Amino acid sequence: MQMLYHLFVSAIFTCVVTANSFSEHDVELTEREGSSSRSVSFGDEATHIQTRRPERCKVFPGDATWPSQEEWNRLNTSLGGVLLNPLPPAAVCYRTSPVFDTAKCDFLLANASRTTFYLDDPVTILTQWPQGNTCLASRNPTGNCTQGGFPVYVVNATSVKHVQAAVNFARNTNVRLIIKNTGHESVGRSAGAGSLSIWTHYLKGFELLADYKQPGGNYTGTAARVGAGLQVYEAFGHALRSNVTLTAASCLTVGSYGGWITGGGHSPLSSLYGLGVDQVLSLQVVTANGRAVTADPQTNRDLFFALRGGGGSTYGVVTSAIVKAHPPINLTIASFTFTLGATTSTTPGPDPTITDKGAFWKGFNAVFAFGIPTVDAGGYLWTNGIRGSNTSFTMQARVQMPGKTPTQAAEFVEPLLKTLNDLGIPVAIDTPTTQVYSAQTGGTGGGPGNGRFASRLFPRAAYEDPTLFAAAMAAVRAAVEDGYTFHGLNMAPTLQAAGFPGPTGVNPVWRDAVMHADVFDTVNMANITSRQFAAAKARLDRHMDALRAATPGGGAYINEADLSEPNWQSAFFGRNYEDLVKVKQARDPKQVFWAPTTPGSEGWAVQGQSEIPTQNGRLCRA
Numbered sequence: 038m039q040m041l042y043h044l045f046v047s048a049i050f051t052c053v054v055t056a057n058s059f060s061e062h063d064v065e066l067t068e069r070e071g072s073s074s075r076s077v078s079f080g081d082e083a084t085h086i087q088t089r090r091p092e093r094c095k096v097f098p099g100d101a102t103w104p105s106q107e108e109w110n111r112l113n114t115s116l117g118g119v120l121l122n123p124l125p126p127a128a129v130c131y132r133t134s135p136v137f138d139t140a141k142c143d144f145l146l147a148n149a150s151r152t153t154f155y156l157d158d159p160v161t162i163l164t165q166w167p168q169g170n171t172c173l174a175s176r177n178p179t180g181n182c183t184q185g186g187f188p189v190y191v192v193n194a195t196s197v198k199h200v201q202a203a204v205n206f207a208r209n210t211n212v213r214l215i216i217k218n219t220g221h222e223s224v225g226r227s228a229g230a231g232s233l234s235i236w237t238h239y240l241k242g243f244e245l246l247a248d249y250k251q252p253g254g255n256y257t258g259t260a261a262r263v264g265a266g267l268q269v270y271e272a273f274g275h276a277l278r279s280n281v282t283l284t285a286a287s288c289l290t291v292g293s294y295g296g297w298i299t300g301g302g303h304s305p306l307s308s309l310y311g312l313g314v315d316q317v318l319s320l321q322v323v324t325a326n327g328r329a330v331t332a333d334p335q336t337n338r339d340l341f342f343a344l345r346g347g348g349g350s351t352y353g354v355v356t357s358a359i360v361k362a363h364p365p366i367n368l369t370i371a372s373f374t375f376t377l378g379a380t381t382s383t384t385p386g387p388d389p390t391i392t393d394k395g396a397f398w399k400g401f402n403a404v405f406a407f408g409i410p411t412v413d414a415g416g417y418l419w420t421n422g423i424r425g426s427n428t429s430f431t432m433q434a435r436v437q438m439p440g441k442t443p444t445q446a447a448e449f450v451e452p453l454l455k456t457l458n459d460l461g462i463p464v465a466i467d468t469p470t471t472q473v474y475s476a477q478t479g480g481t482g483g484g485p486g487n488g489r490f491a492s493r494l495f496p497r498a499a500y501e502d503p504t505l506f507a508a509a510m511a512a513v514r515a516a517v518e519d520g521y522t523f524h525g526l527n528m529a530p531t532l533q534a535a536g537f538p539g540p541t542g543v544n545p546v547w548r549d550a551v552m553h554a555d556v557f558d559t560v561n562m563a564n565i566t567s568r569q570f571a572a573a574k575a576r577l578d579r580h581m582d583a584l585r586a587a588t589p590g591g592g593a594y595i596n597e598a599d600l601s602e603p604n605w606q607s608a609f610f611g612r613n614y615e616d617l618v619k620v621k622q623a624r625d626p627k628q629v630f631w632a633p634t635t636p637g638s639e640g641w642a643v644q645g646q647s648e649i650p651t652q653n654g655r656l657c658r659a
């Protein structure tokens with residue numbers, strides 16, 4: 038009933054509020070508010086700082102120029118009280134902390150990562166080491182808990198006005214500014230010592246736009262306006278109720294419209310509909326001068342280009358987006374696993390174990406070779422190559438076929454199963470599973486980890502070249518035998534799949550890629566010494582160099598990558614790099630926004646770092 042009413046109404050009005058309206062979200066900072074207080078005045082008016090020589094460093098707590106308590110209080114007043122100064126969540130585990138609480142610490146250690154606790158925490162980042170490991174949860178920690186690379190203040194933004202005031206304040210006072218949405222980022226781009234953080238998590242608006250025409254663009258049809266803070270599971274909930282599909286990351290707690298769209302954004306629907314950047318039709322952005330602007334193919338085209346793949350935390354703060362809403366679709370998945378072990382299970386099934394090492398690695402390669410037919414059929418091949426022990430290895434595979442029935446998907450994987458069976462790997466799958474893509478539920482979970490990984494985008498030309506493919510597979514095998522987990526995602530987000538979205542800042546290598554793969558290290562970065570880190574880095578670099586050599590013309594996905602990626606400018610952004618730096622320089626001449634390995638970030642560096650590149654230090658010009 039609700040749905041019918043809803044569709045009926047959408048046919049009449051262009052825009053229907055289904056839930057989480059934008060009325061509070063859309064409140065902006067007025068000219069009067071801007072000029073009432075120097076510290077939140079707009080960039081085009083605040084002359085007191087513009088006339089000064091550029092500072093060598095961002096101000097840091099303890100500096101004479103660090104804003105006074107009165108100034109922070111005034112900011113809080115301008116913000117209507119949403120300014121927080123949060124302690125690290127694990128402070129409750131430290132006896133010397135004023136918030137020491139054994140029960141709360143036990144909750145962190147036992148249960149917090151099974152709830153939304155960390156996702157709703159203003160400072161948590163899900164990979165901890167970039168913060169400096171200054172306050173790890175532990176039952177009897179040694180040392181004291183310090184703020185480290187966590188921000189000093191956080192604006193819990195629920196409106197455009199909050200974002201504008203925060204940007205103006207940071208620019209006018211020279212305080213380091215960071216943006217955190219969910220904190221899924223893994224190299225520290227949503228952390229920063231001595232910073233003010235804009236926390237976009239509660240920008241959760243949603244509106245279905247039944248009949249949207251993109252200004253100056255090619256798209257007409259159903260779309261949705263989405264708040265920057267929506268997580269995948271929340272976007273899916275809205276999509277399901279609206280009988281549409283919004284493509285999103287596989288992990289249901291990732292932020293759909295913060296880091297995912299600004300860095301690229303892959304999904305199981307990428308071979309059908311392109312990347313996250315290709316979903317975006319228009320953006321609402323707060324720029325470095327504090328102004329709220331629209332970016333689309335007609336207005337602020339430079340921003341529209343750069344914000345679709347040219348990196349988060351660089352050109353402005355996205356507060357909301359208008360994205361394509363596709364028709365409902367099912368995701369059908371055929372899953373199987375096979376293992377090389379000490380004993381054989383001869384019964385055919387979805388997860389046999391074999392003892393023939395040669396057959397195992399031939400089967401392993403056959404699964405990757407099946408990536409090409411999979412992406413050409415609009416699918417997404419998910420794989421994990423894992424070392425169990427020195428003599429036991431496992432290949433996990435999920436052939437994900439959007440829009441196919443279970444029968445069609447079973448027929449589709451038949452040739453791969455035959456190849457494996459002929460090798461003596463008795464894989465036999467049960468009926469593939471199917472469900473409405475947007476019906477995936479479960480947005481809880483996720484706690485901070487402390488791992489490290491590198492990644493590679495594999496161009497089709499290399500993948501289809503028998504010599505290069507053999508070299509790539511040899512490199513993959515060497516890495517897996519050395520204990521790394523190789524996580525492959527075959528997809529083909531071509532320009533055609535993307536619907537010819539016009540110029541986008543995303544690495545052009547994506548358009549001809551057929552696989553993005555992560556190589557996960559087992560190293561625990563929690564208590565690692567500089568020396569251990571250097572050794573771990575050298576070992577991973579060796580494997581990555583072999584993969585790079587076998588994938589000429591490839592690159593790496595900025596959103597899932599190694600901070601120490603060599604030549605990151607071209608690896609992450611390809612031939613778009615120089616254009617992205619131009620947008621950065623034009624839009625953020627005072628360098629209000631900064632995050633490592635984003636366009637133009639070379640001019641600054643975090644001070645006092647050992648070999649481990651964390652965000653726990655003062656940010657100064659390099």
Ligand SMILES: Cc1cc2nc3c(=O)[nH]c(=O)nc-3n(C[C@H](O)[C@H](O)[C@H](O)COP(=O)(O)OP(=O)(O)OC[C@H]3O[C@@H](n4cnc5c(N)ncnc54)[C@H](O)[C@@H]3O)c2cc1C
Pocket residue numbers: 163215216217218219220221222223226227237265285286287288290291292293294295296297299300301302303304348349350351353354355356596597632
């Ligand atoms: C478990 C897991 C699964 C993942 N699965 C996928 C996947 O399936 N597909 C995929 O493509 N990626 C995936 N990723 C990577 C993910 O896309 C990135 O981590 C992404 O940066 C997360 O964005 P966020 O907004 O959730 O996180 P954050 O860490 O909060 O933000 C990431 C970056 O974007 C910036 N940023 C955030 N919000 C804004 C904003 N509103 N305006 C401007 N800049 C902003 C931040 O400053 C930071 O630099 C996964 C990551 C993890 C940890």
Ligand SMILES: *[C@@H]1O[C@H](CO)[C@@H](O)[C@H](O)[C@H]1NC(C)=O
Pocket residue numbers: 113117118119120121122
């Ligand atoms: C901001 O103001 C609110 C409401 O007055 C208060 O609860 C909060 O503690 C203040 N924040 C800071 C950082 O002082």
Ligand SMILES: *[C@@H]1O[C@H](CO)[C@@H](O)[C@H](O)[C@H]1NC(C)=O
Pocket residue numbers: 140143144147148
């Ligand atoms: C963790 O959750 C379990 C199951 O709900 C509960 O029994 C236990 O008391 C919880 N422990 C802590 C420390 O919160």
Ligand SMILES: *[C@@H]1O[C@H](CO)[C@@H](O)[C@H](O)[C@H]1NC(C)=O
Pocket residue numbers: 173175177178179563564
């Ligand atoms: C890291 O070291 C600290 C202090 O020695 C200890 O409390 C903590 O348990 C260690 N963490 C890990 C993950 O090893």
Ligand SMILES: *[C@@H]1O[C@H](CO)[C@@H](O)[C@H](O)[C@H]1NC(C)=O
Pocket residue numbers: 133180181
């Ligand atoms: C930890 O904090 C306590 C109390 O605040 C202080 O006395 C002590 O010197 C600190 N220890 C270290 C190692 O900084």
Ligand SMILES: *[C@@H]1O[C@H](CO)[C@@H](O)[C@H](O)[C@H]1NC(C)=O
Pocket residue numbers: 121157159193195239
């Ligand atoms: C942030 O704001 C949201 C929305 O108003 C609120 O629900 C949440 O409790 C706030 N979080 C913190 C840590 O203050």
Ligand SMILES: *[C@@H]1O[C@H](CO)[C@@H](O)[C@H](O)[C@H]1NC(C)=O
Pocket residue numbers: 040044280364365
């Ligand atoms: C949902 O949308 C599809 C196609 O877009 C349509 O065929 C179907 O009837 C719709 N379902 C409902 C319940 O409106």
Ligand SMILES: *[C@@H]1O[C@H](CO)[C@@H](O)[C@H](O)[C@H]1NC(C)=O
Pocket residue numbers: 426427
């Ligand atoms: C696995 O092999 C490595 C190096 O080849 C060796 O150091 C290690 O002891 C072996 N582990 C086991 C469990 O056999």
Ligand SMILES: *[C@@H]1O[C@H](CO)[C@@H](O)[C@H](O)[C@H]1NC(C)=O
Pocket residue numbers: 367441442443471472473476
């Ligand atoms: C889609 O999945 C649902 C179960 O979630 C199922 O009932 C329906 O039949 C599927 N549709 C198709 C076309 O496979």
Ligand SMILES: *[C@@H]1O[C@H](CO)[C@@H](O)[C@H](O)[C@H]1NC(C)=O
Pocket residue numbers: 253254255334537538539540
């Ligand atoms: C519209 O589509 C054409 C190709 O069909 C493409 O070249 C052009 O860049 C697109 N324009 C925009 C603004 O997306």
